[in-house]
Amino acid sequence: MRELGGDVRRLRKQFEREAERAQPAVATGSDLSRRLRSSITETVQIHGLWWNADYIHDGVKRCRRHNWHWHKASWKSRDAVVNRRTGRISLDLSLAEDSANFEVVKDGWKKDRCAICSWELFESEDLHGTGHTNGREWVCMECYEKLWQRPDFISSSYSDIT
Numbered sequence: 001m002r003e004l005g006g007d008v009r010r011l012r013k014q015f016e017r018e019a020e021r022a023q024p025a026v027a028t029g030s031d032l033s034r035r036l037r038s039s040i041t042e043t044v045q046i047h048g049l050w051w052n053a054d055y056i057h058d059g060v061k062r063c064r065r066h067n068w069h070w071h072k073a074s075w076k077s078r079d080a081v082v083n084r085r086t087g088r089i090s091l092d093l094s095l096a097e098d099s100a101n102f103e104v105v106k107d108g109w110k111k112d113r114c115a116i117c118s119w120e121l122f123e124s125e126d127l128h129g130t131g132h133t134n135g136r137e138w139v140c141m142e143c144y145e146k147l148w149q150r151p152d153f154i155s156s157s158y159s160d161i162t
């Protein structure tokens, strides 16, 4: 184990966290290194954070479940409608026709989150200001470039569409 440079207790804890898939067999050194390697390939780095690849894969699948057209766009604030009584917000501007109950707030919707990694998108000159959208949801540039273009993420989508 020491040759592998790993702290046994730390590694064991890591494996316990992933125990759903783990084999009950006793881990020898080579098992351990193999499993350690495989656990590394099952993570994806997005904005400097390591994510469980299954979780991210599910997010990509969710975004691709319907045959949306995604296009690159700058994030812009949107008008929102507020219920005068409850203060609750809707993006359905047609509610404003009922002006006794609803009020339009110009640029009231200030941010969205990446549908995959929850990265914040808002009006900005930097990476937060641009993403891909289907008009309803947003995906950050990093998720789009890293995940959309990976064959394993794309292949699962086609089977959802056809």
Ligand SMILES: [Zn+2]
Pocket: 046, 114, 115, 116, 117, 118, 119, 139, 140, 141, 142, 143, 144
């Ligand atoms: Zn993202």
